[in-house]
Amino acid sequence: MVMLMDTGPPDGGCRTFISCRVDWIRGPQIAGRLRRADAPLFQASPKLVRVVIDRPPPFPEYPLAQSPIADPAAEDAVRARFLQQMRLVPGAVAIVATALGTRRTGLVATAWNSLCADPPMLLACINRRSSAHPIVADARAFSINLLAADHAETVAIFSARRGLDGADRFVPGAWTDGPGGQPLLNDAVAAFECELDDLHDYGTHSILIGRVGAMRSRADAPAMLYLDGGFASAVLAPRD
Numbered sequence: 001m002v003m004l005m006d007t008g009p010p011d012g013g014c015r016t017f018i019s020c021r022v023d024w025i026r027g028p029q030i031a032g033r034l035r036r037a038d039a040p041l042f043q044a045s046p047k048l049v050r051v052v053i054d055r056p057p058p059f060p061e062y063p064l065a066q067s068p069i070a071d072p073a074a075e076d077a078v079r080a081r082f083l084q085q086m087r088l089v090p091g092a093v094a095i096v097a098t099a100l101g102t103r104r105t106g107l108v109a110t111a112w113n114s115l116c117a118d119p120p121m122l123l124a125c126i127n128r129r130s131s132a133h134p135i136v137a138d139a140r141a142f143s144i145n146l147l148a149a150d151h152a153e154t155v156a157i158f159s160a161r162r163g164l165d166g167a168d169r170f171v172p173g174a175w176t177d178g179p180g181g182q183p184l185l186n187d188a189v190a191a192f193e194c195e196l197d198d199l200h201d202y203g204t205h206s207i208l209i210g211r212v213g214a215m216r217s218r219a220d221a222p223a224m225l226y227l228d229g230g231f232a233s234a235v236l237a238p239r240d
């Protein structure tokens with residue numbers, strides 16, 4: 001890769017061709033530090049510095065799995081590959097909770113994210129057969145509660161592994177209803193109360209689109225992540 005930069009030295013003297021390696025990339029441009037290669041090539045140039053960036057391939061070339069979208073016989077293979085590959089994608093573990101009068105429940109979910117900030121909206125994908133689905137549809141409201149790394153028991157309860165259903169799932173933890181009547185986990189890393197703005201069915205799931213109202217957060221606990229079938233803790237990398 002070659003970059004031309006009009007960066008001649010102030011004394012108007014010799015400009016050079018420099019063989020470089022990119023060791024930092026920020027944003028859309030290569031704007032960071034350039035390091036000279038071991039055997040740089042220097043040549044005179046009247047005006048420009050031509051930076052020859054001799055960049056090593058950043059990653060080994062992993063084989064591209066066949067993409068037989070047009071081949072129905074391969075559907076199972078694609079599904080298996082998709083599930084296997086999604087194990088590599090870390091998900092922030094949350095409880096999607098909902099309440100309408102005495103009906104209340106919640107489920108563990110990693111398929112959620114922000115949709116936009118203006119207005120503040122979140123989306124969550126929940127199975128249409130989950131016990132929360134009909135309550136969300138009736139209440140037109142729900143909450144999303146990002147768990148901390150030490151909320152393993154909450155995960156067990158809200159993924160039906162403790163045999164608790166409905167309102168009983170909220171008894172072991174500390175929950176308080178938000179102003180919109182939705183359950184908010186007191187010690188969630190981040191809790192959002194949402195009004196259901198839209199609900200789209202797709203296949204086995206529905207996409208809940210929620211307008212955020214009340215929020216609560218705590219910054220002293222790392223969030224829980226789900227990765228490769230296990231749980232991890234989101235720890236910040238050092239910043240430079």
Ligand SMILES: Cc1cc2nc3c(=O)[nH]c(=O)nc-3n(C[C@H](O)[C@H](O)[C@H](O)COP(=O)(O)O)c2cc1C
Binds near residue numbers: 111112129158
């Ligand atoms: C780590 C993890 C992530 C999950 N993510 C989702 C999700 O995003 N959407 C969903 O519908 N179910 C998800 N589930 C499954 C539900 O939490 C689980 O099936 C739950 O028991 C459904 O609620 P129900 O028992 O009240 O029907 C997840 C489970 C786990 C353990």
